[in-house]
Amino acid sequence: MFIPRHYEDPHTLHVGTMPNRAYFIPASTRTDTVGERRADSDRFTLLNGDWMFRYYASIYDLDAEVSRRHQAGLPAFHDRGFIDSLGVSDEPRPDELRAAGYSSIPVPSVWQNHGVDRHQYTNVNYPFPLDPPYVPQDNPCGVYLHTFEHRRDAAAPRSFLNFEGVDSCFYVWLNGVFVGYSQVSHATSEFDVTDVLADGANTLAVLVLKWCDGSYLEDQDKFRMSGIFRDVYLLDRPAAAIRDYAVSTEIDWRETAQDGAVPEAGHATVRIAFDFLDGATTPVTVTLLNEYNETLAKVQAEPTDAADSPAPARPTADGDGTDYAGSDFVARATATFIVDDP
Structure with a gap:
């Protein structure tokens, strides 16, 4: 064959x-x-x-x-x-x-x-x-x-x-x-x-x-x-580029429930994590937009400690055991937003 x-x-x-x-x-x-x-x-x-x-x-x-x-x-x-x-x-x-x-x-x-x-x-x-x-x-x-x-x-x-x-x-x-x-x-x-x-x-x-x-x-x-x-x-x-990203949102209730009342929303913490190609780092400015395409916040992503964020798995090698290009993704960064409820 x-x-x-x-x-x-x-x-x-x-x-x-x-x-x-x-x-x-x-x-x-x-x-x-x-x-x-x-x-x-x-x-x-x-x-x-x-x-x-x-x-x-x-x-x-x-x-x-x-x-x-x-x-x-x-x-x-x-x-x-x-x-x-x-x-x-x-x-x-x-x-x-x-x-x-x-x-x-x-x-x-x-x-x-x-x-x-x-x-x-x-x-x-x-x-x-x-x-x-x-x-x-x-x-x-x-x-x-x-x-x-x-x-x-x-x-x-x-x-x-x-x-x-x-x-x-x-x-x-x-x-x-x-x-x-x-x-x-x-x-x-x-x-x-x-x-x-x-x-x-x-x-x-x-x-x-x-x-x-x-x-x-x-x-x-x-x-x-x-x-x-x-x-x-x-x-x-680009040679230095974002390969992957993930978004996590955490809701923090500033008001606690009393007498069975439903708590009011206070603010949301939004974290966006990035992986880069081949361990290269590049500055990343992240802009958070609302449904009207209006800017809510803008921050610079900060490097993430590898110990706190282990690298993803490497891509599959071919049948001869040869690793393909772009096999290391060890550099990471995270952008964090605190968005208040208007």
């Missing part, structure tokens, strides 16, 4: 992914990045659109094709130069794609809605024979290919590739380099691609498998659908 069988290994859920973090979209200036407005950020690049796609009824069919092409001295789907070897234009027409064995599929979507595989509904029964952690050996899969342009920003030189939802698991290559593997369909998978992302044209290859060991846990009362079903995007970040 040309890929490691992570999809049947309960000990390997992710390879090369970043540790989980709170969701936020970086921007170089104050920008409202809630929901669809995140595209207004200059450090957000949405990769959605029409991608090249090919469906295989079995992973072994793809494995045989990869072997044949390599034996013939030709690049396989995940190798650099593969799309050029197909002889298609930069924006291939449907007939060109068909001649090359590919089609066009929108991302995000599921491939059962685009003419391949079949819709399947089950409730309490598993959709395949029960033999955990193994799944059917003829595991259907889909190859996704996408080319895009990216320009490096000297002020934000680090780049992270995000998949917000892929069912059931997937392997990722960028410009012919293996980036990582991930599963857990409805969770975001983030990869540091700083070292493999080119300044200019890039080619992204994604292999999605229909089933993995996680399919046993994700067995729900639903239609079984497969593919890249949520957004894919790049985030650019």
Whole structure:
């Protein structure tokens, strides 16, 4: 098999992914990045659109094709130069794609809605024979290919590739380099691609498998659908940047209850904790706004004693034991607000 069988290994859920973090979209200036407005950020690049796609009824069919092409001295789907070897234009027409064995599929979507595989509904029964952690050996899969342009920003030189939802698991290559593997369909998978992302044209290859060991846990009362079903995007970040944050709010009642009366609200203490990339520290000014976008308070975040706030876990190493970039997050800071009830 040309890929490691992570999809049947309960000990390997992710390879090369970043540790989980709170969701936020970086921007170089104050920008409202809630929901669809995140595209207004200059450090957000949405990769959605029409991608090249090919469906295989079995992973072994793809494995045989990869072997044949390599034996013939030709690049396989995940190798650099593969799309050029197909002889298609930069924006291939449907007939060109068909001649090359590919089609066009929108991302995000599921491939059962685009003419391949079949819709399947089950409730309490598993959709395949029960033999955990193994799944059917003829595991259907889909190859996704996408080319895009990216320009490096000297002020934000680090780049992270995000998949917000892929069912059931997937392997990722960028410009012919293996980036990582991930599963857990409805969770975001983030990869540091700083070292493999080119300044200019890039080619992204994604292999999605229909089933993995996680399919046993994700067995729900639903239609079984497969593919890249949520957004894919790049985030650019400064070398010294916030990686994660957490907000905790503590209510302090200044008035105590007497004779069963309900105490009146006095003030709230809001603490916001930050983790930084690779232990780098950078000044952080935190502004607290109300629902009318009016400033309530503004403070400078102060460094946090590591003994009081242990560092998060390191990201998963790849199969060879190599740690990926951005593996240390030991620097932390905290901003504290005391907000009085008006």
